[in-house]
Amino acid sequence: MSIGFQLQARDGAARRGVVETAHGRVDTPAFMPVGTAATVKAMRPQDVAATGAQMVLGNTYHLMLRPGAETVAELGGLHRFMAWPGPILTDSGGYQVMSLAKLRKIDERGVRFRSHIDGSKHELTPEGAVEIQDLLDADIAMQLDECPAAGRPRDEVADSMQLSLRWAERCRAAFRERAGYGLFAIVQGGMHDDLRRESAHALTGMDFPGYAVGGLAVGEGQAEMFRVLDVTVPELPEAKPRYLMGVGRPLDIVGAVERGIDLFDCVLPTRSGRTAQAFTHGGAVNIRNARHRRDPRPLDPACGCGVCSTFSRAYLHHLIRAGEMLGPMLLTEHNVFFYQTLMHRLRDAIAAGALADEAARIRAEQAAGDI
Numbered sequence: 001m002s003i004g005f006q007l008q009a010r011d012g013a014a015r016r017g018v019v020e021t022a023h024g025r026v027d028t029p030a031f032m033p034v035g036t037a038a039t040v041k042a043m044r045p046q047d048v049a050a051t052g053a054q055m056v057l058g059n060t061y062h063l064m065l066r067p068g069a070e071t072v073a074e075l076g077g078l079h080r081f082m083a084w085p086g087p088i089l090t091d092s093g094g095y096q097v098m099s100l101a102k103l104r105k106i107d108e109r110g111v112r113f114r115s116h117i118d119g120s121k122h123e124l125t126p127e128g129a130v131e132i133q134d135l136l137d138a139d140i141a142m143q144l145d146e147c148p149a150a151g152r153p154r155d156e157v158a159d160s161m162q163l164s165l166r167w168a169e170r171c172r173a174a175f176r177e178r179a180g181y182g183l184f185a186i187v188q189g190g191m192h193d194d195l196r197r198e199s200a201h202a203l204t205g206m207d208f209p210g211y212a213v214g215g216l217a218v219g220e221g222q223a224e225m226f227r228v229l230d231v232t233v234p235e236l237p238e239a240k241p242r243y244l245m246g247v248g249r250p251l252d253i254v255g256a257v258e259r260g261i262d263l264f265d266c267v268l269p270t271r272s273g274r275t276a277q278a279f280t281h282g283g284a285v286n287i288r289n290a291r292h293r294r295d296p297r298p299l300d301p302a303c304g305c306g307v308c309s310t311f312s313r314a315y316l317h318h319l320i321r322a323g324e325m326l327g328p329m330l331l332t333e334h335n336v337f338f339y340q341t342l343m344h345r346l347r348d349a350i351a352a353g354a355l356a357d358e359a360a361r362i363r364a365e366q367a368a369g370d371i
């Protein structure tokens with residue numbers, strides 16, 4: 001079996017399960033901390049593991065540019081290179097090229113672009129993206145796709161969705177099948193119900209071990225995102241994991257879990273940690289705010305992380321104001337731990353058939369906060 005998926009419990013459309021990969025199991029619903037350039041920024045791998053995270057995300061685009069996929073392969077692959085022994089999922093680069101690279105040209109072949117690092121010329125084809133993710137030794141690789149920017153006209157979205165379907169076929173043909181490794185397809189189609197259904201049906205017909213919902217979290221807003229999930233998720237096979245790419249804020253995740261999504265990734269907990277934003281059980285907190293200057297209480301009294309059991313808000317406020325590197329490190333660790341606690345609560349609630357109550361509690365908690 002490429003990637004295993006055991007469904008353990010259901011609560012409405014929500015599922016409690018386990019994804020099985022060559023490098024270990026992932027309890028779902030799961031949140032993957034983003035490790036774009038072979039590091040979850042500001043955290044050591046053992047500290048990432050201590051938060052409860054079981055799988056991290058890497059990026060083909062960044063790693064092909066620096067240090068290069070061949071270099072990572074030469075050094076034993078991404079697990080050895082970044083000392084992360086657990087499962088790794090890598091994004092295929094299509095989205096990152098469109099959001100980061102310069103002078104991009106996309107056509108049937110693939111996408112040509114200049115590196116945002118040094119301006120050097122590169123090309124990413126479906127076959128190349130699969131080869132790079134193989135060199136990285138990713139347990140779960142993503143097909144190369146095109147993620148249309150929000151607001152593009154329907155006919156362009158339709159053409160883009162069809163291109164991604166043709167690229168899915170080419171990726172599947174190029175993928176080296178191995179037990180514990182799998183290639184996931186990505187459903188596109190913008191905000192159009194019929195295009196989403198057409199994409200999901202075509203990809204399901206190609207029989208992938210897992211399916212991502214792409215083309216969301218591109219500024220459409222939560223209501224539109226949930227509406228697209230309501231249309232798309234029921235078209236995906238129950239027995240395969242579903243991955244919502246780039247999502248999201250805590251309440252985005254709650255609503256997507258209620259709609260049957262199993263896997264998530266987002267830069268929010270790590271990126272916010274570097275900009276003094278903390279997620280807490282009392283809502284979001286900006287620790288730079290002067291009101292924390294002499295506050296002896298922990299950042300989040302309901303949090304079980306090492307940061308909240310050791311340091312005061314006053315100390316974290318001081319570190320941030322002083323520009324001390326320990327500030328972003330501690331806030332990142334807390335935020336990643338917060339996201340893992342959120343997923344733990346959701347998994348336990350689904351297993352107990354109590355997701356509606358737990359989701360209501362989480363919504364009430366997040367309604368407070370100062371941002």
Ligand SMILES: Nc1nc(=O)c2cc3nc(NCCN4CCCCC4)[nH]c3cc2[nH]1
Binds near residue numbers: 218
């Ligand atoms: N291969 C691929 N295909 C997608 O359609 C895709 C769609 C995505 N949508 C996002 N959204 C990220 C939103 N994020 C929210 C926090 C601040 C930075 C941006 N990431 C994505 C990644 C993606 N990767």
Ligand SMILES: [Zn+2]
Binds near residue numbers: 303304334
């Ligand atoms: Zn904490």
